[in-house]
Amino acid sequence: MTPTTKRDEIAEAIVQRQRFLLTSHARPDGDSIGSQLAMAFALDALGKSVRLVNGDPAPEHYQEFPGLDRIEVAAHVEAPNVDAVIVMECSDLSRTGVTGLDGAFIINIDHHLGNRMYGALNWHDDTAAACGELVFDLIGALGVPLTEEIATHIYLAILTDTGSFHHSNITPRTFDICRRCVEAGVDPATMARRVFDSNSFGKLKLIGALLDDMELLDEGRLAVLHLDERMLTRCGCTPNDTEGLINLPLTAREIQAVVFFKIEAGGELRVSMRSKYEVDVRSVATAFGGGGHKNAAGFTLQAEESDVRSAIIQRLVHAIGKGLKSRPDAVQ
Numbered sequence: 001m002t003p004t005t006k007r008d009e010i011a012e013a014i015v016q017r018q019r020f021l022l023t024s025h026a027r028p029d030g031d032s033i034g035s036q037l038a039m040a041f042a043l044d045a046l047g048k049s050v051r052l053v054n055g056d057p058a059p060e061h062y063q064e065f066p067g068l069d070r071i072e073v074a075a076h077v078e079a080p081n082v083d084a085v086i087v088m089e090c091s092d093l094s095r096t097g098v099t100g101l102d103g104a105f106i107i108n109i110d111h112h113l114g115n116r117m118y119g120a121l122n123w124h125d126d127t128a129a130a131c132g133e134l135v136f137d138l139i140g141a142l143g144v145p146l147t148e149e150i151a152t153h154i155y156l157a158i159l160t161d162t163g164s165f166h167h168s169n170i171t172p173r174t175f176d177i178c179r180r181c182v183e184a185g186v187d188p189a190t191m192a193r194r195v196f197d198s199n200s201f202g203k204l205k206l207i208g209a210l211l212d213d214m215e216l217l218d219e220g221r222l223a224v225l226h227l228d229e230r231m232l233t234r235c236g237c238t239p240n241d242t243e244g245l246i247n248l249p250l251t252a253r254e255i256q257a258v259v260f261f262k263i264e265a266g267g268e269l270r271v272s273m274r275s276k277y278e279v280d281v282r283s284v285a286t287a288f289g290g291g292g293h294k295n296a297a298g299f300t301l302q303a304e305e306s307d308v309r310s311a312i313i314q315r316l317v318h319a320i321g322k323g324l325k326s327r328p329d330a331v332q
């Protein structure tokens with residue numbers, strides 16, 4: 001068969017090779033974990049050898065999902081000695097947080113805008129709601145049956161990357177894939193409980209502290225969250241407990257965008273942003289060297305929050321004004 005699409009080309013490259021290393025982005029989320037493990041189980045089914053390496057451990061509440069114990073956490077891989085490295089969810093190779101992979105035959109599968117096409121084979125589709133949608137397609141092209149394990153990880157990828165079906169990236173294809181996953185044995189209620197109702201008491205305290213500290217700007221349309229080491233310690237939390245907290249302010253009707261300032265362990269400033277409808281926070285992220293999607297984006301700076309804060313907020317207020325102009329019914 002002559003491959004006609006990027007997906008088919010990648011499927012063929014996989015069939016021809018035997019040893020694989022799979023990786024995804026640093027600070028993995030549900031889509032990176034789900035895409036990676038769905039792919040790993042599919043490669044197992046094809047009799048391939050599979051090694052999984054991530055720069056950071058998965059958040060605690062993903063640990064019970066099948067195959068999580070197979071993921072090695074390492075910042076460097078010395079001579080990977082594989083036939084291909086499949087990188088999922090990364091707009092450039094450095095996003096993996098893993099060094100030593102650049103010499104390998106790289107297959108790049110991603111849905112983030114602005115992918116740098118760094119692979120020997122690149123499949124980039126920014127219309128996919130999750131990288132898991134692409135992995136689902138690829139697994140189908142490889143002729144691997146959708147087992148419950150694979151379906152669980154595909155569903156996890158979609159459930160989390162759509163913000164539990166909140167975001168504007170959802171298409172009929174998203175529900176088609178979810179339907180197939182449910183038919184394969186996934187229970188949506190159990191998945192939602194495992195992913196979203198898994199807070200520790202410490203995390204609940206942290207939510208309280210963060211929201212208590214939240215600032216509202218731009219007539220209540222922009223929420224500013226700030227997290228430092230002191231708050232984490234006081235609530236008995238780790239940085240992993242902060243996953244998903246950025247979305248909380250968006251549950252208030254008036255709030256159109258959120259910016260979350262976090263001081264990372266290395267002292268860098270991590271700036272994450274979320275928004276509703278047409279408010280484009282990716283444009284703000286790219287102005288500071290970052291990336292992401294229209295409604296979810298971020299960047300990291302070697303800077304003090306006080307030095308960059310007003311420049312970031314100014315751009316966000318501009319993005320909110322622009323977004324509301326094209327979607328004036330958004331605040332209802």
Ligand SMILES: [Mn+2]
Nearest residue numbers: 031130131161
């Ligand atoms: Mn994703």
